[in-house]
Amino acid sequence: MRRYFGRKLLVYGLTFLVAVTVNWMIPRFMPGDPVQSMLSRANVSQPAAVEAMRAHYTALFGLDLPLWQQYLNFWAALFRGDLGISIWVFPTPVTDLIMRAVPYTLALLIPSILLSWWAGNRFGAFAARRKWLDNTALPIGYVLTATPYMWLAILLAWGLGVVAGIFPVSGGYSFAMRPNWSWEFIGNLALHWFLPFASLFLVAFGGWAIGMRNMIIYELEADYSTYLASLGAPRRLIRRYAFRNAVLPQITGLALQLGVLVAGALVTEIVFSYPGLGHLILKAIQNQDFFLLQGAFLFIVVGVLIANFVIDIVYVLVDPRTRIGMGGEAT
Amino acid sequence: MTAVPARRREGLYFAIRNGKLLAGLAVLVPLLLLAAAAPLIGGQDPNAYVAAPASPPSAQSWFGTTMFGQDVFSQFVYGLRSTFVVGALGGGLAAIIGMTIGFTAGYRGGLVDEVLNMLTNIVLVLPALAVLLIVNAYLGVRSVGVQALFIGLTSWPWAARAIRAQTFSLRSRDFVDLARLSGVRTWKIIAREIAPNMNSYLFMTFILLFGGSILIAASLDFIGLGPSQGISLGLMLNNAARWSALHLGMWWWFIPPGAGITAIVGALYVMNVGLDEVFNPRLREL
Amino acid sequence: MTLSVRDLRVHYRTLRGEVKALDGVGFDVADGEILGLAGESGCGKTTLGKSLIRMDGRMRLAGGTAELDGEELPLGEDRRMNRFRFGKVSLIPQYSMSAMNPTRKIGKMVGELLASRGERLDLVELERRLDLVELPRDVLGRYPIELSGGMKQRMVMVISTLLDPSLLIADEITSALDVSTQKAVARTLVEFRDRGFVRSMIFITHDISLTYQIADTIMVMYAGKLAEKAPAGVIVSEPRHPYTRMLISSLPEVGVRHAERRLSGIPGRPPSLLDPPSGCRFRDRCPLAFERCAEEPPPVEVAPGHHVACWKA
Numbered sequence: 001m002r003r004y005f006g007r008k009l010l011v012y013g014l015t016f017l018v019a020v021t022v023n024w025m026i027p028r029f030m031p032g033d034p035v036q037s038m039l040s041r042a043n044v045s046q047p048a049a050v051e052a053m054r055a056h057y058t059a060l061f062g063l064d065l066p067l068w069q070q071y072l073n074f075w076a077a078l079f080r081g082d083l084g085i086s087i088w089v090f091p092t093p094v095t096d097l098i099m100r101a102v103p104y105t106l107a108l109l110i111p112s113i114l115l116s117w118w119a120g121n122r123f124g125a126f127a128a129r130r131k132w133l134d135n136t137a138l139p140i141g142y143v144l145t146a147t148p149y150m151w152l153a154i155l156l157a158w159g160l161g162v163v164a165g166i167f168p169v170s171g172g173y174s175f176a177m178r179p180n181w182s183w184e185f186i187g188n189l190a191l192h193w194f195l196p197f198a199s200l201f202l203v204a205f206g207g208w209a210i211g212m213r214n215m216i217i218y219e220l221e222a223d224y225s226t227y228l229a230s231l232g233a234p235r236r237l238i239r240r241y242a243f244r245n246a247v248l249p250q251i252t253g254l255a256l257q258l259g260v261l262v263a264g265a266l267v268t269e270i271v272f273s274y275p276g277l278g279h280l281i282l283k284a285i286q287n288q289d290f291f292l293l294q295g296a297f298l299f300i301v302v303g304v305l306i307a308n309f310v311i312d313i314v315y316v317l318v319d320p321r322t323r324i325g326m327g328g329e330a331t
Numbered sequence: 332m333t334a335v336p337a338r339r340r341e342g343l344y345f346a347i348r349n350g351k352l353l354a355g356l357a358v359l360v361p362l363l364l365l366a367a368a369a370p371l372i373g374g375q376d377p378n379a380y381v382a383a384p385a386s387p388p389s390a391q392s393w394f395g396t397t398m399f400g401q402d403v404f405s406q407f408v409y410g411l412r413s414t415f416v417v418g419a420l421g422g423g424l425a426a427i428i429g430m431t432i433g434f435t436a437g438y439r440g441g442l443v444d445e446v447l448n449m450l451t452n453i454v455l456v457l458p459a460l461a462v463l464l465i466v467n468a469y470l471g472v473r474s475v476g477v478q479a480l481f482i483g484l485t486s487w488p489w490a491a492r493a494i495r496a497q498t499f500s501l502r503s504r505d506f507v508d509l510a511r512l513s514g515v516r517t518w519k520i521i522a523r524e525i526a527p528n529m530n531s532y533l534f535m536t537f538i539l540l541f542g543g544s545i546l547i548a549a550s551l552d553f554i555g556l557g558p559s560q561g562i563s564l565g566l567m568l569n570n571a572a573r574w575s576a577l578h579l580g581m582w583w584w585f586i587p588p589g590a591g592i593t594a595i596v597g598a599l600y601v602m603n604v605g606l607d608e609v610f611n612p613r614l615r616e617l
Numbered sequence: 618m619t620l621s622v623r624d625l626r627v628h629y630r631t632l633r634g635e636v637k638a639l640d641g642v643g644f645d646v647a648d649g650e651i652l653g654l655a656g657e658s659g660c661g662k663t664t665l666g667k668s669l670i671r672m673d674g675r676m677r678l679a680g681g682t683a684e685l686d687g688e689e690l691p692l693g694e695d696r697r698m699n700r701f702r703f704g705k706v707s708l709i710p711q712y713s714m715s716a717m718n719p720t721r722k723i724g725k726m727v728g729e730l731l732a733s734r735g736e737r738l739d740l741v742e743l744e745r746r747l748d749l750v751e752l753p754r755d756v757l758g759r760y761p762i763e764l765s766g767g768m769k770q771r772m773v774m775v776i777s778t779l780l781d782p783s784l785l786i787a788d789e790i791t792s793a794l795d796v797s798t799q800k801a802v803a804r805t806l807v808e809f810r811d812r813g814f815v816r817s818m819i820f821i822t823h824d825i826s827l828t829y830q831i832a833d834t835i836m837v838m839y840a841g842k843l844a845e846k847a848p849a850g851v852i853v854s855e856p857r858h859p860y861t862r863m864l865i866s867s868l869p870e871v872g873v874r875h876a877e878r879r880l881s882g883i884p885g886r887p888p889s890l891l892d893p894p895s896g897c898r899f900r901d902r903c904p905l906a907f908e909r910c911a912e913e914p915p916p917v918e919v920a921p922g923h924h925v926a927c928w929k930a
Contacts, residue, residue: 010449011449011452011453011456012456014449014453015452015453015456015457018453018457019457019462022462022465023465026465026466026469026470027469139601142597142600142601142604143593143597145597145600146542146546146592146593146594146595146596146597146598146599146600147589147592147593147597148546148549148550148553148565148568148589148592148593149550150549150550150553150568150572150589151568151585151588151589151590151592151593152589154568154571154572154577154585154589155586155589157577158577158582158585161577162577162578162580163580169577169578210600210604214604214607222715223710223712223715223716224715224716224717224718224719226671226673226710226712227708227710227712227716227717227773228718228730229671230670230671230702230708230710231702231703231707231708231730231734231776231777232698232699232700232701232702232703232704232734233730233733233734234699234733236733237729237730237733241718241720241721244720245718245719245720248720255456256455256489258458259456259457259458259459259460259461260460260546262458262460262461263458263459263460263461263547263550264550266460266550266554267550267553267554270553270554270572271572281464281554282554282555285464285468285554285555285556286555290468290469293464293465293468294465296461297461297462297464297465300458300461301457301458301461304456304457304458304461305456308456319720320720320722320760320762321719321720321760321762344632
């Protein structure tokens with residue numbers, strides 16, 4: 001057990017190291033003077049801001065220091081939670097902007113991931129080896145999973161938002177409102193939340209349903225299923241066992257899909273101008289705000305790593321074989 | 332050795348009777364032809380201003396025009412082109428990297444495997460789109476080719492992992508042992524003994540990488556980090572969203588590009604399942 | 618009379634047409650009898666075993682009946698057959714190593730299986746049987762992965778016979794084991810019969826010498842048909858069918874395992890069952906063949922309990 005988690009943590013640690021290093025390297029090894037090119041790209045009109053930014057960048061990059069020291073300083077700043085100052089909303093610290101955006105992104109991601117995973121698995125298992133459903137519902141699943149997240153988002157926004165006028169299509173809450181804890185505001189939040197959530201949910205749902213359907217077919221053909229059937233066990237029991245075993249690779253699949261799901265959330269937020277990380281990234285790109293972009297990048301990497309670790313723990317809890325393999329004589 | 336042609340014939344028999352495979356091809360082939368014929372039917376420059384702006388589909392412009400009077404159909408066929416290119420190049424590159432690493436790790440084992448496995452796992456947990464965001468934002472992407480290169484470099488890990496596992500199980504088979512004992516060089520064993528035994532698997536891996544590359548490219552284009560020259564389906568969506576096609580009700584601007592991507596990727600996925608049924612007798616339903 | 622099979626015909630659906638894997642086989646298995654079923658691979662012995670308990674998706678019942686304890690088995694109807702499975706007819710499969718659900722504790726799996734069939738788990742009896750096959754009682758709290766190959770084999774044997782079936786089908790259960798384990802498994806099966814855990818048994822194997830050690834009667838099949846059936850001693854000492862004779866004489870020595878492949882001692886190969894030739898199917902390989910063999914020889918009882926399908930017998 002310790003060895004298993006040790007290995008995992010080593011991989012995650014190294015990944016974080018790689019991510020930070022990439023983040024540090026890219027502006028430095030780009031052709032040209034990073035400070036100058038940033039300032040000219042930033043296109044900020046206030047002279048005070050330009051000067052402040054130049055001073056800030058030069059200090060931050062520490063270009064006169066030897067490379068290894070620049071690298072260490074970069075890490076030190078990171079551990080202080082200092083990701084730099086935003087250019088787009090100068091002079092707000094990047095960390096603050098990200099912290100404001102993260103709750104919105106999580107509010108979209110966590111429910112849509114968990115619900116789509118649960119519902120997709122249920123549905124896929126149900127449809128497998130039932131001819132009629134398999135032939136009608138699964139093509140829909142394929143279309144859903146092949147749909148680019150932003151396109152489904154656009155279609156929903158257009159159909160249910162612009163044309164039908166049921167849901168708002170822009171923002172996290174109405175512009176006329178100030179954030180507060182009233183029911184009215186929460187209802188307004190939920191109304192704005194629904195369409196982005198639904199489009200994320202639908203695309204992911206298709207993928208899980210198909211994955212489970214293909215997985216459970218293998219399990220229903222497995223020796224243990226045949227043996228149970230030979231002993232006259234009802235289909236219900238066989239399917240229950242097959243489902244349980246087919247869910248295991250789906251848990252691994254969840255870890256593998258995290259990156260794609262996060263990417264989906266980013267573009268969906270852009271469609272709906274939903275004030276999460278995706279919206280922030282769009283603004284960062286449009287305003288050439290590289291500190292913000294890099295901060296968001298690191299934040300996403302850390303989030304994905306944490307989620308991966310949580311999934312590892314869940315997997316060990318669910319699959320007895322890993323426990324036994326790791327426990328050695330303990331069991 | 333009569334078994335191999337017989338098996339191949341059996342594969343073909345199932346292939347031409349597999350509904351999923353045929354349906355996938357029926358969608359894919361026309362789109363491919365359309366993309367190939369883009370210069371013939373889409374005019375010379377898809378971004379040229381050729382007609383009245385913001386007009387709905389008509390006999391002159393089948394898919395209508397953009398805010399600026401560009402022909403949506405023309406953009407669509409050229410966009411299909413970039414989509415196929417990005418899929419083929421990005422997916423192809425990812426497949427090559429995945430195969431190289433997967434074969435090497437699976438066949439050599441030991442320390443080489445440990446190191447490559449670690450590398451694979453690291454790239455695997457790094458969210459590809461986030462990395463591409465940073466790289467594209469800093470370096471800038473001018474052409475579809477460069478975009479495909481970056482995508483290929485980041486999307487190979489799961490393929491490497493899957494191929495490694497397959498290689499691992501083939502490595503200890505008799506025929507591989509025999510080749511090894513008779514002094515055949517490592518890469519030759521991989522090319523002649525191992526790879527042919529997982530041909531179908533490799534092909535299906537490529538198909539999935541192809542589809543994946545298309546989706547990633549579309550997301551990047553949509554965020555605004557696509558190629559700065561030419562047109563792509565993702566870029567069309569980006570333009571449509573940026574110029575409020577949604578609120579202006581210009582559905583003809585944003586429906587074709589998304590539908591094109593969905594059709595291509597969906598067809599690829601469905602074909603993949605069809606191929607799985609063709610190659611894997613256990614999945615065939617009689 | 619426990620089992621009585623009449624003119625059983627089972628076909629396999631394949632691309633090239635229907636393979637007549639079982640083409641009119643009839644025999645009886647008496648109370649307490651162990652019937653050894655032998656023959657080359659592809660002779661139909663596994664098909665026979667499968668069709669008596671559960672046909673796979675490609676198999677089709679083309680005719681014939683099977684009666685167990687006076688009740689007719691609905692062989693071709695998967696659903697109706699469920700009532701007989703486990704309690705009346707049970708199976709020890711070829712794939713014992715992977716027959717148990719890898720993610721359930723064995724005891725829990727057994728309990729759920731019994732519950733799904735409306736049976737109660739008699740823990741005392743189960744533990745008694747575990748003791749008998751020398752499995753520690755705590756295997757019930759373990760996952761299959763924690764058991765060795767031999768332990769899994771014995772566990773499956775115990776599970777399959779838990780409801781004291783009238784008929785047990787043991788399909789090539791020894792082919793993956795070494796010689797000493799094979800013998801132990803064979804002895805256990807005999808003991809199961811002697812203790813009444815199973816009433817009668819069909820023991821399918823390509824290894825005629827192993828069959829001889831445990832079977833009361835041996836039935837030799839060839840190309841989907843019965844060639845010869847007689848008490849074990851008679852088959853070995855006075856075989857009447859030329860195929861059986863060649864089979865016995867091609868055995869290197871009793872106890873030496875025979876590889877699962879076409880018998881090298883008999884030249885030629887069995888005919889295709891896609892479109893089997895008329896007349897005796899062994900004709901082309903038979904040294905004694907004469908004109909009459911163009912007609913199909915019916916199984917004839919040449920001595921009490923000794924059936925042979927050959928004009929020369």
